[in-house]
Amino acid sequence: MTFQRISRVLLTALLLALTFNAARAEVRTEAVRYQDGDTVLQGHLTWDDRYQGKRPGIVVVHEWWGLNDYAKRRAEMLAELGYVAFAVDMYGVGKNTEHGDQAKTWMQQITANIDTWQRRALLGVDILRKHALVDEARTAAIGYCFGGATVMQMAYAGADLRGVVSFHGSLPPASEAQAKNIKASVLVAHGSADGFIPAERVAAFQAALDKAGVDWEMVVYGGARHGFTNPDAGKFGIDGLAYDATADARSWERMQEFLGEIFE
Amino acid sequence: MTFQRISRVLLTALLLALTFNAARAEVRTEAVRYQDGDTVLQGHLTWDDRYQGKRPGIVVVHEWWGLNDYAKRRAEMLAELGYVAFAVDMYGVGKNTEHGDQAKTWMQQITANIDTWQRRALLGVDILRKHALVDEARTAAIGYCFGGATVMQMAYAGADLRGVVSFHGSLPPASEAQAKNIKASVLVAHGSADGFIPAERVAAFQAALDKAGVDWEMVVYGGARHGFTNPDAGKFGIDGLAYDATADARSWERMQEFLGEIFE
Numbered sequence: 001m002t003f004q005r006i007s008r009v010l011l012t013a014l015l016l017a018l019t020f021n022a023a024r025a026e027v028r029t030e031a032v033r034y035q036d037g038d039t040v041l042q043g044h045l046t047w048d049d050r051y052q053g054k055r056p057g058i059v060v061v062h063e064w065w066g067l068n069d070y071a072k073r074r075a076e077m078l079a080e081l082g083y084v085a086f087a088v089d090m091y092g093v094g095k096n097t098e099h100g101d102q103a104k105t106w107m108q109q110i111t112a113n114i115d116t117w118q119r120r121a122l123l124g125v126d127i128l129r130k131h132a133l134v135d136e137a138r139t140a141a142i143g144y145c146f147g148g149a150t151v152m153q154m155a156y157a158g159a160d161l162r163g164v165v166s167f168h169g170s171l172p173p174a175s176e177a178q179a180k181n182i183k184a185s186v187l188v189a190h191g192s193a194d195g196f197i198p199a200e201r202v203a204a205f206q207a208a209l210d211k212a213g214v215d216w217e218m219v220v221y222g223g224a225r226h227g228f229t230n231p232d233a234g235k236f237g238i239d240g241l242a243y244d245a246t247a248d249a250r251s252w253e254r255m256q257e258f259l260g261e262i263f264e
Numbered sequence: 265m266t267f268q269r270i271s272r273v274l275l276t277a278l279l280l281a282l283t284f285n286a287a288r289a290e291v292r293t294e295a296v297r298y299q300d301g302d303t304v305l306q307g308h309l310t311w312d313d314r315y316q317g318k319r320p321g322i323v324v325v326h327e328w329w330g331l332n333d334y335a336k337r338r339a340e341m342l343a344e345l346g347y348v349a350f351a352v353d354m355y356g357v358g359k360n361t362e363h364g365d366q367a368k369t370w371m372q373q374i375t376a377n378i379d380t381w382q383r384r385a386l387l388g389v390d391i392l393r394k395h396a397l398v399d400e401a402r403t404a405a406i407g408y409c410f411g412g413a414t415v416m417q418m419a420y421a422g423a424d425l426r427g428v429v430s431f432h433g434s435l436p437p438a439s440e441a442q443a444k445n446i447k448a449s450v451l452v453a454h455g456s457a458d459g460f461i462p463a464e465r466v467a468a469f470q471a472a473l474d475k476a477g478v479d480w481e482m483v484v485y486g487g488a489r490h491g492f493t494n495p496d497a498g499k500f501g502i503d504g505l506a507y508d509a510t511a512d513a514r515s516w517e518r519m520q521e522f523l524g525e526i527f528e
Contacts, residue, residue, distance in 0.1 A: 186486075192470055203463060206456055209486055216487075217514065222450070222473055222480035250481065257517065 023050045025080045029072075032086070033093075034127060036120045041089040043124060044072045046079040047133055056162075056263045057134035059124050059154075060087040061147030063230070064103040066096030070230055071144070078142075081256065084133045088124030090150060100238055107146050118157040121150050125159055138162060138263045140184070142255065143169060144229060148188075155184045162262040163187065165255050167229050171197055173204035179212035186216035187258045189251035191224030195240040219254055221247035287314045289344045293336075296350070297357075298391060300384045305353040307388060308336045310343040311397055320426075320527045321398035323388050323418075324351040325411030327494070328367040330360030334494055335408070342406075345520065348398045352388030354414065364502055371410050382421040385414050389423055402426060402527045404448070406519065407433060408493060412452075419448045427451065427526040429519050431493050435461055437468035443476035450480035451522045453515035455488030459504040483518055485511035 026049035033042050044067065047055075058078050062071035067089045075085035089095075091106045110117050129136040140163040143151035148169015155164045156178035163185040171188070186209065190202065202218075209216045224247035226240055227233035231248075233241045290313035297306050308331065311319075322342050326335035331353045339349035353359075355370045374381050393400040404427040407415035412433015419428045420442035427449040435452070450473065454466065466482075473480045488511035490504055491497035495512075497505045 192474055192480075192482075199467060206484070206486070210456055214486060215510065216456075218456075218484040218486075220470070220482040220484065222470070222478060222482075246479065253521065254518070257521075 026050045027076050027079050029076070032127060034123060036123055039120075040093050041091075041120075041123070042093040043067065043089045043127065044075055044087040045084070045127075045131070046072075046075045046087070047084045048079045048082065051082050054133055054135040055082055055084055056138035056140065056259070057084040057086065057128040057131065057136070058139065058259070059128050059141040059143075059151070060085055061090065061121070061124075061141065061143035061150040062087065062096075063145035063147055063227070064107040065098065066091045066103065066106065068096040070232065071147070074142070074144070077252075083259075084128065084131055086124060086128040086131075088121070088127075090120055090124075090146075098236060100236065111146075111149070114153070117150070118153045121154050122157060122159060125154060125161065129160075140164065140259060140262060142167065145169060145227060152186075155182045155186065157181060158183060163258060165189070165258065167251060168194060168224075168226050171201055171205040173201065174208040174212070176208070176211070179208045179214065182209075182212060182214050185258070185262050186214060187255065188216070188218040189229075189247070189254070190218055190220050191226060191228045191244065191247060192220050192222050193224060194226045194228075196226045217258075219251065221250065223247075290314045291340050291343050293340065296391060298387060300387055303384075304357050305355075305384075305387070306357040307331065307353045307391065308339055308351040309348070309391075309395070310336075310339045310351070311348045312343045312346065315346050318397055318399040319346055319348055320402035320404065320523070321348040321350065321392040321395065321400070322403065322523070323392050323405040323407075323415070324349055325354065325385070325388075325405065325407035325414040326351065326360075327409040327411055327491070328371040329362065330355045330367065330370065332360040334496065335411070338406070338408070341516075347523075348392065348395055350388060350392040350395075352385070352391075354384055354388075354410075362500060364500065375410075375413070378417070381414070382417045385418050386421060386423060389418060389425065393424075404428065404523060404526060406431065409433060409491060416450075419446045419450065421445060422447060427522060429453070429522065431515060432458060432488075432490050435465055435469040437465065438472040438476070440472070440475070443472045443478065446473075446476060446478050449522070449526050450478060451519065452480070452482040453493075453511070453518070454482055454484050455490060455492045455508065455511060456484050456486050457488060458490045458492075460490045481522075483515065485514065487511075 030045045060075045075087040078085035141151040142165040148166030151164040158181035161184040224244040225242040228244040233243045294309045324339045339351040342349035405415040406429040412430030415428040422445035425448040429451045488508040489506040492508040497507045
């Protein structure tokens, strides 16, 4: 960029910023009830009233613990960045836990059937796209752990998302048919020391995307373990789960760039 | 960031930009002769006179073709970004080629002996650090292909670099002793379809860094092949070499962020 162009951009940005100069973040949140058959789900919708008008929308899918404060916090961080964010519920109202056995049970109930898994995930995308503040041509999904696998399932189902971002997701390899469905660009944040995901799985995941010519990028963070984006990762008493501040900061930054790229 | 902070940053940036408003890039270049024993080398030093004072310095190491226009161009791009850049010569004055056999011969003459390889690479770092415009506390090295392996050798030799960046480098795995020497942060840009580097090598490369607790990140670009940053990659008639505009743009952007991070 030439300096002339930079200064024009900066001048515009400055004027806009001055307009908002007195405005701090005005994050609003809303519980949204929806149903998947007989199962009542409750998601957490959020946006920032400091911004005006329609904006891109982003689905946030929780870790295997269920829709908890961590997922809601990530959605609110996205709201502050200028997006509408919808932290979906993949388990059912109030179903979140700190116990690994319970989390595993709920997760496996969903993942056991791909159609169920995809259908419930897509319900959340649908709600987001229909929201008055969302520019439905510009939507994406991010997910953590089980949520990272879930956003891949959205892509495998051919969801109309510009991009999906998996943070220490379990990287389910796509079947050939699934890979062909993918419309979204894919960004994966993966810890090199993530003991939950064998190297063969990572390789198979990548190979399936390559075979279908998908636009994808995987960032491997050296030394980072499973759950590396969650400051509370170490408190669950599960070996192999640990926070990594550097990987967290870098992956969140990369995600922001990626969102800027896919939404331009 | 609050809007107050954003507008202060923008105001400062705007004032700086307006100061340079009339200034276009003023890239200067200088051929620098140096010697490695009896071998006369000639590197390409470059900086942008639009900036004032000392600035971080970056070594650029060429592909196996030798110091050619591509490496010089990358150095000049770094100069425009505000760095002093030194495109080193790993072969000897005038030694660059478009023939794979010749490139391979020259490359193997250097890589056959690790001590030779590292010594010659470090000569280039030394020249950069001693330059009047360089803040010697803030230096880094980037390299392409053979050059990517070379910057890793600099790190393995314990060079005082804040960071090294390998673009489609051959990823030589560090020995335990080499890995322990590393002071630099490591950024690797790798094409998922790079047929020159087997998966086992990539894994060994990563494992060696993990074992030593090195700060590293590897970005894998889906579908990108060897040489993906070079627009001329496909013209050499070598199977498996191909330009990838998306991977090029993303890896250059990531490098810039990384440099900002390590130099702050």
